[in-house]
Amino acid sequence: MTSIFFAIIALGVLIFIHELGHFLFAKAFGVGVEKFSLGFGPKIVGKKYGETEYLLSAFPLGGYVKMVGEGDDVEITEEQRTVSFSDKSVLRRIIIVAAGPIFNLLFAYFLFIVVFMIGVPAVTTKVGEVVPGKPAAQAGILPGDLITAVNGKPVDRWEDFATVISKGKIAPMQVTVVRGATVMNYNMVPEPRTTKNLLGETVTSPVIGVVAAGETVTDHFTPLEAIKRGSEQCWNVISLTFLSLVRLVERAIPLDTIGGPIMIVKIAGQQAAAGGVNFLAFVALLSVNLGVLNLLPVPILDGGHLAFYIIELIIGRPVGKRAREIAQQVGLVLLVSLMILAFYNDIARIVTGK
Template structure:
């Protein structure tokens, strides 16, 4: 039940943010908005304010903003035509459509900044295990030692320590540790280890043969540091998301890693149980994914519409209605296929046990 409620909150917030981008920019450019809906299909609840009806609809995996002139063959008055989406110049239509994905990316950026201000868990440099016959053991490092510096640079978090080893490219390193009240220095040459990275590819990295004790502290940052770290984290997640899509197309990442609403619900429940910062970070991660996916030049997605508008901007004339209709049908088939794949993977992963 917690997972379902958490998933509803996550999807509701992200869909609202996305549609709010379209809505605000439509209003900015004088486009009439008839409906603002969270969800598709049958109206569950709603109210009307001004010309806009605000709805929550039955099918929660999406939402829409219906602007004047969109859908149906209703005859428009001259005033309505002037306030329709189609009557606006290409640059304004591009801004309205792009605002949805951009708002998702902005939401993720703000969320990551908030996470760093709330506090993020970090592993200290206390060593829990020294692997026998590896460089660290041969040099004399012991379990319970706390790494304080590497190559003269102070470190107090495990990720900093691991990064220094990895960036050393296998060259000899000097490791300073605190053992009780004493400080000791050791010099060793890392050995290489081949392991699979996040995408299942074999990568070779230098290691010295130590395992973190797993002591965790919560690091909280002031607004300026949180802004910097949140910005870096946002950019890193954007790059990782784009790279993941490329790897998926290349089939480096298998298709069975694609997840759907069941996986989102399960992960949302886990992150909610882990605490507020984890839950917000999970929303930020999904928001980046939603923003990037919607910018793909696939008909029916925002990116597909943007593609046609850019063609119009360059050529000076809109893409023909017939071409757009065919493209929309192709895009719908691709989108339905992706959704079916996600549902299949979810069922195999959580109910059949094949994932």
């Protein structure tokens, strides 16, 4: 139940941020908003303020902002025409629709900055295991050693140390360690290891055969440093999300890696149990995924509507109604198929215990 609670909190906040983007820009451009709903389906509770009814609906996996004059075959009065979404310029419609996913990306950026300001756990360079027969073992490095430098370049976090090794060459190197009160230098030549990365690509990189002890410290950053690192982290996650989608289409990443609501519930519980920073980072990651997915040019998603409006901007007239209907039907089939696959993968993980 705890996992479900935290998943609802995470998704509820992200849906609210997304719909808030649409809502605020609709209001800014003089578009009337009839409904602002968290969730789909039957109304659980609702309250009307001014022209807008604010709703909490039964199914929490989404939300919507219903604007005056939005959609095909919507009848509006002459009085409503001045606040109709469809009567606004195509540029304003593009901004209103794009605001949802962009708000998700900006919210993720904000959360990453907060995470770095609060403090992030980092693994030290203390060695936990030395793989027998590998370069480090042959050179004489032992479990418990604290790695302090590679080729004279200081390192104090395992991520930095691993990056130096993996981006280096298969060439002689010197690793400096502290054992007790003694500083020792070991010479070795890394050996190549071929693996698959997160994008399913086969990569070969140097390794020396050591495993981190898992000793962690908390790194705190000033607001300026947090903004810099938050910017880098947000951009890296956005780039990785786009690349992952491309690799999924190419089948470089297996389709069974796609997760659905059950997976989100499980991970939300795990991250919440690990601490507030972990949970915030998880919400930021979800926010990026929600923003990126909604920008895809798939009809019924925000990106599909944006594609229609961009075409309208180029050709000077709206895309034909029949073409939109066919595209939306195709988009619905794709979305439903993806949801079925995600649920299937979630259930398969439960059955297999993975």
